[in-house]
């Protein structure tokens with residue numbers, strides 16, 4: 034089947050707002066809202082097409098674009114492969130050069146309708162923050178709380194409770210305490226591996242282990258389901274199960290998993306290419322590595338020690 038390759042831009046301002054445009058009259062789905070972009074022409078790379086389309090449609094010169102997710106969608110008029118980029122640097126003020134209407138949107142609250150049907154999951158992905166903090170309370174849950182409060186004050190909005198050595202009763206009390214503090218900041222909490230615990234305490238989601246990915250027949254019925262992956266087969270499984278995002282690790286050698294072979298940047302980038310899932314890079318990273326991770330196809334970075342400084 035012939036697929037139409039499309040370069041799509043999530044043009045994002047420093048305040049987090051991103052740009053949508055309404056499709057001009059005369060095109061399929063005229064009046065529907067979309068991200069700026071368009072079809073890749075013969076001889077172009079997807080990135081070259083992106084730069085050209087944003088010049089033609091918005092009159093801007095792209096200076097910083099990083100590859101993000103890919104979506105595959107079958108319309109009556111075309112089977113499209115949508116390669117999304119995040120564009121965070123450009124020269125010029127975006128203006129409608131092709132009769133479109135432009136509207137800046139805040140992640141989490143889309144104020145225009147209707148949007149192109151292929152794009153619905155994209156808005157949920159955009160509402161996932163850049164940093165995912167994984168708890169490191171160890172044997173001192175009370176001592177961890179000030180670090181959690183600091184991180185929430187500093188803007189952390191996505192947390193995984195992962196405490197492999199905590200006794201069950203302590204873990205449940207700890208997870209409830211993390212959730213209460215997180216909710217005061219509109220932050221979302223996932224719990225490692227334990228779907229029943231997530232449901233008992235009313236957390237937002239579960240972080241499935243790679244082993245669980247292989248065992249589960251269907252997606253657990255929770256708002257957020259994430260997967261811990263280490264290779265292409267596990268990412269395939271996470272996509273097939275309908276997960277919302279994945280962790281891919283270990284990117285670099287890390288003290289928490291001594292001796293585990295690290296993927297390295299090139300393998301990491303290759304594994305991210307063409308994925309529908311947003312992927313957080315995990316292993317040996319700090320928050321300063323966010324841009325580098327994004328240049329290699331990551332949605333964001335997952336941090337253990339680095340989230341709680």
Ligand SMILES: Nc1nc2c([nH]c(=O)n2[C@H]2C[C@H](O)[C@@H](COP(=O)(O)OP(=O)(O)OP(=O)(O)O)O2)c(=O)[nH]1
Nearest residue numbers: 039041060067068069070071072111113149151152
């Ligand atoms: N630009 C864009 N296209 C999208 C999005 N979502 C989505 O399903 N598509 C589909 C709609 C179209 O079938 C295809 C893009 O084709 P297009 O008609 O906009 O292409 P173009 O800008 O090169 O326009 P043209 O020169 O062919 O008139 O991708 C999106 O968010 N942005």
Ligand SMILES: [Mg+2]
Nearest residue numbers: 069070071072
């Ligand atoms: Mg277009």
